Amino acid sequence: MQKKREIKRPKHSLHANRSNVVGKNSNRRTAATVRRLKMYNSRPTRNVRGRVIRVAFKSKELPCTRIQSDRRWFTPTRLIGQKQLECFREDMESRMSNNYNVILGEKKLPMSLLNNLPKQKRAQLLDTQPVDSEFVPSKKTNVELTKFQALLQKVDTSKDVFEQTVSAKPSSWSELHKVIDSSDVVIQVLDARDPQGTRCYHLEKHLKEKCKHKHMILLLNKCDLIPAWATKGWITTLSKEYPTLAFSADTNKPFGKDSLISVLQQFATLKSDKQAVSIGFVGYPNVGKSSVISALNTKNICKVLPTQTEGKVLQYITLTERILLLDCPGGVYPCSDSNTDVLFKGTIRVENLRDAAEHTAEVLKRVKKEHLERAYKIKDWEDENDFLVKLCNQLEGGLLKGGEPDLMKAAKTVITDLQSGKIPFFVPPVKQDDA
Structure with a gap:
């Protein structure tokens, strides 16, 4: 009898028809894996000039599957004309003049192009000083003694003025600027008994000129100390300039807490591109900034200080996962108030x-x-x-x-x-x- 021929199966790991026996070597490569690995090692066939003649694993339906290199792939794809930019800039200025509007997707907009920056004029040095009087080869300048003494006197006076300005500005001002720089929304807390007297017009001007992307909210605190008709009248007056809310910082039964939290949640929704929204509380001393934050958290989480202090620094308080509150030390801002007016504000x-x-x-x-x-x-x-x-x-x-x-x-x-x-x-x- 003739013996049956035994078919020898290939044992190489990169052969698609090799046997895959269950046992010791059960973790062998499948046929699909082997074909994929061979595809990675394949190279196109080229002629003498280097032109591709045939490519392995190429689709027969598509004549050319190679992406053509072009310089346009490395240039900006979002282009806008000059007229369109001017129209968009004018429309944006008219809309952002209203403090109730919010820009969505600020990171996607070229804010440096949208802001109208003043053009710097070239200094005409030759108009102020002629060339002949300055660039003379054999001329030496002689400084007289009287001019030198006048220069020393000017230096002394400027030094005294600088020391006075530095001593007049407490360290809490540096903390105020830190809060402004770190905040997306600035809440200016006002005393409902004298809202106009506790407003910081210097801060509002700074935000309008240099921080247009930040939002301002006025919060009338201590509304329980004045009649209801006075609170309503002040809200009507101040709402024409900024969004205004009434509040009473009471840890047990705060008034206006739900409306304030809803506004903060709206800002967190609008600023969805950020991980968290920072809310900074600023204002005069004794207006109740720390009391408002404690009322929002339903516990005394901030230390209350009645007057302007040197040692207090800003504090980060977490309200929710996406809302951070920043408590700023109170500061007395430059104004033309008398000593009695400052005393009525409670800053002394x-x-x-x-x-x-x-x-x-x-x-x-x-x-x-x-x-x-x-x-x-x-x-x-x-x-x-x-x-x-x-x-x-x-x-x-x-x-x-x-x-x-x-x-x-x-x-x-x-x-x-x-x-x-x-x-x-x-x-x-x-x-x-x-x-």
Whole structure:
């Protein structure tokens, strides 16, 4: 009998028809894997000139599957004409003049082209100084002694001015600029008793000129200290310039918390290209910035400081996963207010006043008489001195040795009660014309 021929199967790992026996060598390459590996090693056939004649694994339906090299692949694909750019720039300026509009996708827009930058004029040096008077070969300049002394005097005066400006600006100003640079939305907290007096026009001008991509919101805090009609009037007045919200920073029962959080969530939705949206709180001291943040978090998370401090720095507080709150130390901004106006804003500690009695007359003018009678149970008084004397008789420890009234303590008590809200005081809103 003839023996059957045994068919020898190839054992090479790159052979598509090799056997794949289940056992020790069960992790062998499949036929599809072998064909794919061979495709990677294949090279096209070229003629003497280097032209491709035949390519392995080439589709027969397509005549040429090679991408032609072109310089247009390495140039910008998003182009815009000059007229279109001018029209878009004018339309953007008209729309962004309204503070209620928000730009979507700022990273995709060429903001450097959209901003109208002032053109720098070339300095005409030859018009101010002729060439003959300066570039003379054999001429040597002689500095007179009088000019040298005048130069030294000018240096001394400029040094004194610089030292005064540096000493006038506290370290909290540097923290303020850090908050502005790190924030996408700036919330300016105002005292509802005097909103216009606690506004920082210098900061608003800085944001309009140099930080147009940042958004400003006005927050009227301490609305529980003024009547409802006054709050409504101020919101109507301030809403014409910036989005304005009313708030009362109470940890247990805050007013306006839901509306403020909804606005912050809208900004987080609009700024979807960012991982998190930073909300910076700025304003004068004693307006309640830290109290607002604590009310949003339903716990006292920020340390409350009543006046401007040197050591306080900005704090990052997480409200949600995409909303970060930045607490800024309060600062007194340059303005033409008198000492009494600054005292009414609460930016000065009462303990640091040298003569608190001199501000009592202004307090009696601005505060209604019925509120003072209700707070201190004093009915009639002739002037501020008579009022302080009667108040000393009611206060504990209001009399010095010998039975003399302590006018300084009584005056500080009145100012403290005024700043804390025990004595009602507010600036009425401007009357709106019925249109």
